[in-house]
Amino acid sequence: MQEEEVSQIFTPEMIDTMARIWTRSIITLIDVRFQNVAPQHPLEQYKMPSSMFIYTYGGEAQIQLNETSFGMERFGLVHGGKGSLLSISPKGDSVKTFMVLYKAELPFLFKKHLQQLLEHVNPFVQQFGYTPSNPILLFDWFQQMMNGWNRGKAMDQLQAKSFLYQLIHGVYRDFAGGEIRYLQPDPACSAKIYLDKHYRESIMFQEIADMFGISGGQLTRLFKKKEGMSLQEYLIQRRIEAACHDLKHTEATIKEIAIGSGFADEKNLFRMFKKYYKMTPSDYRKINALSMQVDGIDNDSHHLYNERELVSLVRSYRDGESTMFGQVRRKEMILAAAMSLMLLLSACTSGAPANNGGTVNPIPEQTQQTTQPEVSQTRTISTIKGDVQVPNNPQRVVVDYLIGDVVALGVTPLGVARVSRGETEAVFANQITDSIKIAMEPEDVMTLEPDLIILAWGDENYENLSKIAPTIYVPYGDMTTEERIQFIGGVLNKQEEAEAVLNAYAKKIEEAKLALQNEGLSDVTITMGEFSDKSNYIAGAKHAVGELVYNQLQMQAPSKVKTDIIDTDKYWGDISMEVLGAYIGDYLLSIGDTVVPVDNEVWKSLPAVQNNRIVTVGTSLSWSTDIMTSSALIDHIVNKLVELAK
Structure with missing residues (x-):
């Protein structure tokens, strides 16, 4: 770790804050242990049952806490929080190791004040390693701490606890002195190691910062300085x-x-x-x-x-x-040949006189004089893919994702995308009983001979689909409901219908807000997500249901949901059961076909659970953002909330 980066982490203000937290917290000494770690029997991936100080001496070793590796030469003091994975690998001779296990709790009197301080720095989970300025004195403290603890008498264990406080004071005095050698690596390096290992998982950068007891912003700054790019x-x-x-x-x-x-x-x-x-x-x-x-x-x-x-x-x-697209080109040639054959057959069977002996019967002069210019049968639509010529009155429409938008505008699609869930229960299911369910692959779409394709998902197929029929790509994630309906209405030449649909939807929103207000629900907080014993995913305003509840119905989110998920523009937040309570509002919306963790004590302690203020939003209402599904979702949420409030 570079010297200037160390000074930025353990500033005088931060050291003072950590000392205040230690002074006012309730500290319980759990155990003091000693272990001789040999090279042939290293300590590997020991899950720390509590916060711990680890003091090693006697040789060179590699100490690893989670993804952070500390290189120790003769003496080293390391600290980590509960649940950290500890490994000690001697490189030559055996190393001797003291382990001090302790637990910290917040007293009721100062709890709120300390919680505010802990949001800036948490010394009990802080991860660091350094060579102490006076390693012999520390060795004496650890030895006396272990001796007193092992004697088992109350006075001896009280003395052991006093040595723990001396140790903490000595550590912070070393930090304040600034003349110590920190063990490598720095938080930025460790964050990189962590991302290299866990990038396939859901990651919250603040959790990485918490390993070092620093803020997410500080970790981001250190990482960008070292790697030249942000964590994201x-x-x-x-x-x-x-x-x-x-x-x-x-x-x-x-x-x-x-x-x-x-x-x-x-x-x-x-x-x-x-x-x-x-x-x-x-x-x-x-x-x-x-x-x-x-x-x-x-x-x-x-x-x-x-x-x-x-x-x-x-x-x-x-x-x-x-x-590259030889196969597609061949299909185009087949279509072109088929079209030529159709034109030939239509010419043979039309009412026009046959061509006998190479003589073509001329068109009567009167007909030539009265023939009017043909009215254009297409319109130009501007899209993010460029201008697209679409039919004035499309008859054979294929749509992949926003089926409810198309149906709401009075158009029954010829073909719709086959979806993996919610299809049979979709609110527009009755309107698409005659529609053909297909995969949105070029080969399947081609069989329907569409005159218009509306694509909102999987635009990797756009280029191939556009060779079959005019294809409109709808970037629905970047559009408001109003913008999307007006755009699709223009594509389908249903501008008046689009205006009527939007007016009805706006009226529904206002009626829903009034119904919530009449029941005193305007100011209650709502948390939505998928909950289970193993994981909890809290939805933000980018989620389909979250966008509707927070942005359209303008209901309130708990402060932690707002700051950690909504304000950071996240779709989901992966929240552990231990801290779930801070993210839970007055009411819960359980999204999808989840299993409610009824056997979990933390879950049972939540006021929303105890008061049975849970609304389940099934898959059929949460999988799509189309306007018909959104309308049905508004009715479902408002009716259930009003019912629970009564």
Whole structure:
């Protein structure tokens, strides 16, 4: 750890704050142990049952806490919080180790004040390692602490506890003196090690910062200074790197690869590929599949995150398009041949006189004079993919995700995307009984001979679908409900219907807010998410249900949900059961087909659970953002909340 970075972590103000917390907290000494760790029998992945001080001496060793590795030469003092994984690996001779286990609790009198201090720095979970300025004095304290503790008498254990406080004072005195050598690495290095190992999992950067007892902002600043990029940028790069490997070497679907690489969903993976690679994951897979067939081409020689290299990849893809999509080109030729045959047959069977002997009967002069110019049958729609010519009155519409929007505008789709869940229970199920359920793959869509395709999910197929029929891509995640309905209304030439649908929806929102107000529910706090014994995912305002509740119905979120999830623009927050209570509001919305953890004591202690203020939002109402589903979701939530309030 560099000296200037150490001074930024243990500033005089921070040391003073930590001392205040120690002074006013209730400290319980749990145990004092001694262990001789030999090279042939290292201590590996010991899960610390409480906060601990570990003092080692006698030789060179590698001490690891979670993802942080400390290199010790002769003496080393390390501290970590409960649940940390401790490993000690001597490099030569055995090393002798003292372990002091303690527990810290907040007294009732100062609890609120101390909680505010703990939000800035938590000395009980703080992770650090250094060579003490007076290692012999520390050895004496640890030895007397262990001797007193092992004698078992109250006075002896009281003396052992006094040595613990002397130890803490000595540590902070060393910090304040600034003339000690910290054991490597620094938080930025450790954060990188952690991300390299856990990038496929849901990650909260504050949890990494908590390992060192520093703020998330401080960790971000240190990481960016060392690595030249933010924590988020590095995490995305690691996930994209994993996705690239899977795209090249597996047959997994895009969705499977997205989830397996750590992305929230495939849409997120598409967006990041567009940003970094200027292509879709499917395009990347096709390019690499082809180039890997050519001898002498080393695919792995490309630098994954070098924009200049990526441009060349995209250029080679565009130039070689006819080769890469040979199968699609052949299908286009088949369609063209079929169309030519249809035109030929229509000419043979029409009422026009036959062509006999090469003589063509002329069109009567009067007909030529009275023929009017044909009115245009298409319109131009501006989209993020460019201008698209669409039919004035589309009759054979295929739509993938926003089915409820299309149905609400009075159009029954010819084909709809086959969904994995919620289809049979969807609020528009009765309106699409005659619609054909298909996968949104070019081969399946082609069989329906559509005259318009509305695509809102999986835009990696956009280019191929646009060769079959005019294709409109709807970036629904970047649009408000009003913008989306007006846009789709313009595409379908249903502008008046769109206005009527939006007016009805706005009226529903106002009526819902009034109903909540009349029952005194306007100011209550709402928490929504998926809850279970193993994990709790709290939804933010980017989630479909969260956007409706927090942004449209303007209901209140608990302060922790707002600061940790909504204000940081997160879709979900992965919250452990131990701290779940801080994120729970007056009412709970349980999203999806989850199993409520009724046997968990923390769960049972929540006021919302004790008062039975839980509203279940099933899969059919939470999987889509279309306006029909949103309308039904408003009715469901408001009715259930009003019912519970009464």
